[in-house]
Amino acid sequence: MRIMREALAGTLESSDLMVRIAPRAEGLEIVLQSEVIHQFGIQIEKVVRETLARLDVVDALVVIEDKGALDCVIKARVQTAVLRATVAPGDALSPRRIADAPVDWSALS
Amino acid sequence: MTIDRQQARRAGIGVGPLGLTDPSSAEHGNDFLSFAAYDRVLPKAGTMTEEIVSYAIDPATQPDEQADVRDLLAQCGLDYEIGVEAFVVFRRQRRLIACAGLEKNILKCTAIDPALRGESLGLKLLTEIVHLAHERGHSHLFLYTKPDNVDFFRSCGFYLLAEVPGSVALMENTPIGIRRYCDRLQTQRRAGKVIGSVVMNANPFTRGHRYLVECAAAACDWLHVFVVAEDASLFSYRDRFALVESGIRDIPRVTLHHGSEYTVSRATFSAYFFKDKGIVGDCCTAIDLLIFRNYIAPALGITHRFVGTEPFCPTTHKYNADMQHWLREDVTSAPPIAVVEIRRCVHDAVPISASEVRRLLQAGDLARIRGLVPPATFALLEAKYHIDRSSAA
Numbered sequence: 001m002r003i004m005r006e007a008l009a010g011t012l013e014s015s016d017l018m019v020r021i022a023p024r025a026e027g028l029e030i031v032l033q034s035e036v037i038h039q040f041g042i043q044i045e046k047v048v049r050e051t052l053a054r055l056d057v058v059d060a061l062v063v064i065e066d067k068g069a070l071d072c073v074i075k076a077r078v079q080t081a082v083l084r085a086t087v088a089p090g091d092a093l094s095p096r097r098i099a100d101a102p103v104d105w106s107a108l109s
Numbered sequence: 110m111t112i113d114r115q116q117a118r119r120a121g122i123g124v125g126p127l128g129l130t131d132p133s134s135a136e137h138g139n140d141f142l143s144f145a146a147y148d149r150v151l152p153k154a155g156t157m158t159e160e161i162v163s164y165a166i167d168p169a170t171q172p173d174e175q176a177d178v179r180d181l182l183a184q185c186g187l188d189y190e191i192g193v194e195a196f197v198v199f200r201r202q203r204r205l206i207a208c209a210g211l212e213k214n215i216l217k218c219t220a221i222d223p224a225l226r227g228e229s230l231g232l233k234l235l236t237e238i239v240h241l242a243h244e245r246g247h248s249h250l251f252l253y254t255k256p257d258n259v260d261f262f263r264s265c266g267f268y269l270l271a272e273v274p275g276s277v278a279l280m281e282n283t284p285i286g287i288r289r290y291c292d293r294l295q296t297q298r299r300a301g302k303v304i305g306s307v308v309m310n311a312n313p314f315t316r317g318h319r320y321l322v323e324c325a326a327a328a329c330d331w332l333h334v335f336v337v338a339e340d341a342s343l344f345s346y347r348d349r350f351a352l353v354e355s356g357i358r359d360i361p362r363v364t365l366h367h368g369s370e371y372t373v374s375r376a377t378f379s380a381y382f383f384k385d386k387g388i389v390g391d392c393c394t395a396i397d398l399l400i401f402r403n404y405i406a407p408a409l410g411i412t413h414r415f416v417g418t419e420p421f422c423p424t425t426h427k428y429n430a431d432m433q434h435w436l437r438e439d440v441t442s443a444p445p446i447a448v449v450e451i452r453r454c455v456h457d458a459v460p461i462s463a464s465e466v467r468r469l470l471q472a473g474d475l476a477r478i479r480g481l482v483p484p485a486t487f488a489l490l491e492a493k494y495h496i497d498r499s500s501a502a
Contacts, residue, residue: 006248012232012265022248031285033266
């Protein structure tokens with residue numbers, strides 16, 4: 001999927017994370033900040049990369065503010081951010097617009 | 110309690126108990142329902158005895174809400190700022206317990222009821238305001254705060270840009286903002302012993318600006334010129350940049366840079382009014398100058414900053430005077446930068462200034478402008494900005 005615009009998903013609350021995704025010319029850049037970066041930094045980045053790979057996102061800047069989220073939460077927030085970011089700029093961004101977007105739902109499982 | 114859903118919708122955000130989504134509105138084709146609501150969960154009973162309602166307001170059209178926000182800010186020792194275009198507010202029962210405001214991409218007037226601190230309301234509030242800002246098209250955010258609060262905002266995804274100990278700190282909501290900008294600058298680095306810099310608004314570009322760049326370039330191995338990017342002046346950034354570009358093209362050893370949010374911008378020059386107003390003027394120049402010294406100058410190897418003497422405008426005069434302190438003195442670990450004041454060039458015994466040009470333009474006196482600006486500026490003034498007052502008079 002192509003990242004068309006900046007998008008945001010998640011919260012700053014405990015056990016959650018905020019994911020910010022933006023278009024990038026070439027390649028993937030992941031900037032991770034986490035309260036548990038020393039224990040789980042590598043694992044968090046692995047989940048993020050796998051989630052992006054399944055959605056076929058190859059060019060993106062992803063900035064993550066993690067508050068100790070579980071893997072399933074990380075995956076869900078990254079997926080949400082990606083879906084929101086694939087709506088072309090200028091189109092009204094809304095849940096309905098997202099629901100109508102051609103999405104490979106199997107990649108979200 | 111009643112929250113005016115219509116008003117909140119107009120302000121561009123969904124209304125519901127904090128985190129409670131109203132799925133029916135999506136089905137009803139409300140394309141403006143906020144995503145933000147989808148990302149939140151309802152606070153657990155126990156930690157919150159009363160439900161919190163969160164929504165956005167437009168202070169200009171909602172005077173009652175604005176009055177409550179003013180009260181809360183006053184309680185917290187903060188002033189209400191008229192530039193704020195939207196607030197996120199939290200209410201518990203009828204009481205306003207937290208607020209955060211946005212002026213373009215700058216977070217302002219953030220306050221939490223002193224009695225309710227320690228309930229991690231701050232993280233919820235910051236989540237809401239970041240989402241609201243995003244919906245309003247601002248993903249890169251700045252905030253001013255007291256140095257004591259820096260750690261709290263750090264936990265909300267903000268990163269320190271510059272701090273004046275004991276008075277004020279400026280933060281941005283990305284760990285890579287200033288670093289990325291400096292990486293780009295670094296590619297424009299030039300070798301030399303004396304590397305100069307000029308920051309100008311050029312509103313509009315005059316013969317005085319041209320003279321300043323000429324003098325500065327002659328004194329340097331290389332000169333970096335920045336045009337203030339903030340579109341808050343009479344002349345648009347596009348026009349200002351184009352005029353500077355054509356006006357200094359023939360001067361050798363000069364690089365012209367686009368301005369950024371990190372030099373003389375709404376963010377670095379914001380007048381965040383703390384209770385102690387006397388300190389504000391100082392701090393505002395300090396933050397901007399510290400960012401220049403700590404990040405921008407090292408990226409380009411800048412050793413000197415050139416300014417024109419300022420006989421008219423007290424604010425610019427103060428900015429120039431403050432440069433001597435914040436760029437040169439031992440206030441930070443970054444190397445000092447020499448500040449060189451160049452006497453303004455004079456036309457008919459009066460120093461040339463852009464403010465004078467704007468005044469003459471306002472008065473419709475194009476004839477006298479001609480001597481103050483290069484032909485390209487004059488042509489633009491005539492074509493685009495001149496309002497013919499002669500017929501009215």
